[in-house]
Amino acid sequence: MSRQLKFNIFRYNPQDPASVPHADTFLLEETPSLTLFIALNKLREEQDPSLMFDFACRMAICGSCGMVINGRPGLACRTLTSDLPAEITLMPLPVFKLVGDLSVDTGTWFRATNSKIESWIHTDQEFDPGAAEERMENALAESIFELERCIECGCCVASCGTANMREDFVGAFALNRMARFIMDPRDKRKDADYFEVVGTDQGIFGCMGLLACEDVCPRSIPLQDQLGLLRRKMGFIALKSIFKRKG
Amino acid sequence: MASIDTAIYVKPPSRASAYLDWLQMLTGAGLIAFMWSHMVLVASVNLGVNVMNTIAHFFEATYMAQVGGPLIGATMLFHFILAARKIPFTTGEQGSIWRHAKMLHHQDTWMWVVQAVTAMIILIMGSVHLWTVLTDLPITAAKSAARIQGGFWMLFYLILLPMVELHVGIGFYRIGVKWGFVKADGRKKFKRSENILTAIMIFIGLVTIIRFATLAI
Numbered sequence: 001m002s003r004q005l006k007f008n009i010f011r012y013n014p015q016d017p018a019s020v021p022h023a024d025t026f027l028l029e030e031t032p033s034l035t036l037f038i039a040l041n042k043l044r045e046e047q048d049p050s051l052m053f054d055f056a057c058r059m060a061i062c063g064s065c066g067m068v069i070n071g072r073p074g075l076a077c078r079t080l081t082s083d084l085p086a087e088i089t090l091m092p093l094p095v096f097k098l099v100g101d102l103s104v105d106t107g108t109w110f111r112a113t114n115s116k117i118e119s120w121i122h123t124d125q126e127f128d129p130g131a132a133e134e135r136m137e138n139a140l141a142e143s144i145f146e147l148e149r150c151i152e153c154g155c156c157v158a159s160c161g162t163a164n165m166r167e168d169f170v171g172a173f174a175l176n177r178m179a180r181f182i183m184d185p186r187d188k189r190k191d192a193d194y195f196e197v198v199g200t201d202q203g204i205f206g207c208m209g210l211l212a213c214e215d216v217c218p219r220s221i222p223l224q225d226q227l228g229l230l231r232r233k234m235g236f237i238a239l240k241s242i243f244k245r246k247g
Numbered sequence: 248m249a250s251i252d253t254a255i256y257v258k259p260p261s262r263a264s265a266y267l268d269w270l271q272m273l274t275g276a277g278l279i280a281f282m283w284s285h286m287v288l289v290a291s292v293n294l295g296v297n298v299m300n301t302i303a304h305f306f307e308a309t310y311m312a313q314v315g316g317p318l319i320g321a322t323m324l325f326h327f328i329l330a331a332r333k334i335p336f337t338t339g340e341q342g343s344i345w346r347h348a349k350m351l352h353h354q355d356t357w358m359w360v361v362q363a364v365t366a367m368i369i370l371i372m373g374s375v376h377l378w379t380v381l382t383d384l385p386i387t388a389a390k391s392a393a394r395i396q397g398g399f400w401m402l403f404y405l406i407l408l409p410m411v412e413l414h415v416g417i418g419f420y421r422i423g424v425k426w427g428f429v430k431a432d433g434r435k436k437f438k439r440s441e442n443i444l445t446a447i448m449i450f451i452g453l454v455t456i457i458r459f460a461t462l463a464i
Contacts, residue, residue, distance in 0.1 A: 071352045094347070161356055162333075164347040165340045196260045201332070205264040208333050209425030210356045211434075224434065228427020231268070235426075238265030 003030040005081055007043065008089040009051070013100040023089075024048070036076035036090070037065055040102075052101035060218060063153035066093050067102050073155035075218045093158035106154040110173070117174045117197050121187045140183070147180040147226065149219050156213035156223065168202045172213035172223045175204055179226040182233070191237045199234040207231070271329040272426065274322050275418050281319055282415045286448055289391075290455045296388040296462070303386040316381045320374065327370050334363050358417045365414040372407045392462035401460060408452040416445030 005028045012021040026043050037058050044051045056062040058077045065076040068091040070084060081088065096104035113119075156172040157163045163171045178198045181187045198204050207227055214224040253259075292299040306312040335341045348356050379394075380386060394400045420441040423429035429437045 068350065071350050091350075094350075159351060159353070161344055161347055161359060165335055165343045192260075195262075195265075199262065199265055201264045203264075205268040206333075207425070208359060209421050210353070210359050211424060212351060212353045212356055214431065215353060215355075222431055224424060224431045225427065228425065228430070231425065232427055235265050235269055238262040239269070241262060 003086050004028075005030050005039070006087045007039070008087070009043075009102065010091040011051075011101050012098065013052070014098055015100065030081055030086075034081045036067075036069065036079045036081065036088075039081060040076060040090075052099065052103045054099075054103045061151060063106070063151035066104075066106070066153040066155050066158070066218075067091065068093060068158065073158040073216045075153060075155070078218060093154050095157050095160075095163050096154055104154070106152065109154070109157070110152045113170050113174050114177070117170060117178055117203075119174070119177050119181070121181065121184060122189045122193075123186055124188065125186075134186070136185070140185075144180055144183050147176050147183070147221060150176060150221055151219060153218060155216045155218055159212035159216045161210045161212065162206055162208055166202075166206065169206045170198070170203055172207075172217075172227065174198070175207065175230055176221060176223055176226050178203075179230050182230075191233075192241075195234055195237045198230065199238065204230045204234050267329055267332065271326065271332075272422055274326040274329060276422060278319075278322060278326055279415050279419050279422075282411055283448065286412075286451060286455075290451050292388050292391070292462075293455060293458050299388045303388075307385045312381070312384060312386065316377065320377045320381075323370075323373060323377075327366065330366065334366065358420070361413055362417045362421070365410045368410045369407070369414055372403065372410070375403075376407060388459075388462065392459045395456060395459040396462075401456070404456055408456070409449055412445050412448045412452065416441050416448070419444075 007026040007028065008023045009026065010021070011019075011024045013019040026047055028039055028042060031038075035058075037055055040051070040053050040055075044053075053067070053076070054064040055077060056064045058065075060075050060078045063075075066073060067076055068074075068089075069076070069079055070089050073093055076090075090102055092098055092102045092104045093106070096106050096109050099105050150173060152173065154173075160169070160171055162169045175198060178194060181189070182194055200206070204227065209227075211224055213227075214222075217223055288302055289299070291302055303312075306315075335344050344360070348360050383390065395404065420438055423437055424434055
């Protein structure tokens with residue numbers, strides 16, 4: 001027998017002066033292989049066309065459908081209702097700007113953070129469109145790709161205690177991104193350049209090690225290990241500079 | 248050259264965050280080592296009054312208590328100042344982290360809340376304890392027992408003991424995972440061992456308090 005699901009959903013439209021933040025309850029019959037993504041579409045089609053939420057790819061690649069599911073940030077498209085109790089509470093991701101109901105603007109935050117940490121390969125090498133692509137050891141390419149899998153869904157940021165308290169903290173996303181560039185031999189930045197960007201209290205030293213990012217990441221990116229490596233690396237860069245004479 | 252502090256307007260690159268984070272970790276690690284040794288040394292009373300008195304005498308004859316005691320107090324205060332950089336003191340931040348912790352149902356986040364709350368209690372009660380003990384040297388089993396049997400101090404230590412052991416145990420775990428000494432695959436096991444160790448320390452502490460409470464003075 002299929003379950004009757006009860007959804008408690010955060011509702012608020014900041015554009016509408018008459019709108020007050022509250023929770024609405026919806027009931028839905030559970031069907032086989034029902035994901036939250038399908039469930040939300042059903043609710044919008046059959047019960048309330050004003051319900052706002054984001055999605056695009058429905059296969060955990062676009063990162064649009066991040067939301068707080070029974071307290072935990074996750075992707076609606078890859079969450080099966082059969083893995084949840086019959087009562088499901090959905091809230092928008094905190095930290096990011098609320099668009100309305102379950103929809104948040106992650107784009108502005110990611111854009112700003114990416115430019116803050118200069119999230120691109122810095123090189124003075126001129127690009128030759130005719131030349132063959134430069135080769136890289138397969139193992140290195142794979143370890144860079146492991147971190148490159150991030151889809152910028154914002155779950156790590158929303159689950160981070162520091163990011164919830166302090167607006168200027170760049171979050172696990174940016175630190176993982178930095179770890180990826182440090183690994184990449186094409187990026188010509190030196191240790192001091194990386195340090196300047198993430199060797200601060202807004203960067204790796206602002207991280208308090210609560211590890212919710214590691215526990216919620218829908219892509220299972222090895223955030224704990226990368227944050228640990230980055231803290232040690234940045235820590236040692238600072239220590240080494242004590243013994244180095246200023247040039 | 249005219250002296251203008253240009254850093255007011257343009258912040259030069261600074262390594263301060265890194266140094267302070269090192270110091271926070273190192274003072275924390277030092278205090279963890281001290282607290283666990285302290286527990287074992289005080290618990291020596293369970294082996295016999297003379298065992299504890301001999302150990303206490305050794306630390307005073309070598310001036311380790313007289314010099315080390317205030318140093319531990321200073322380290323504790325320094326560690327507090329360093330760690331306070333991360334602790335929310337404004338009501339806005341406190342509200343944020345509290346709502347966040349309640350929403351997330353995440354053990355490590357709650358453990359951090361415990362760490363922050365116990366820190367404040369230890370700051371006050373630890374200072375009181377240090378002052379009381381260090382202004383009344385030498386340390387003897389009889390004096391400690393008399394204090395516990397006074398009634399008020401019994402309650403005082405029944406509160407301070409779990410506060411310290413929780414803070415120290417969680418801090419030990421946190422250093423391990425935060426600095427990457429413990430990798431993701433070893434985290435669960437490490438956390439379990441830390442919890443067991445904390446429970447053992449609290450148990451030893453309780454046994455020691457009972458021993459003092461029942462010791463004939």
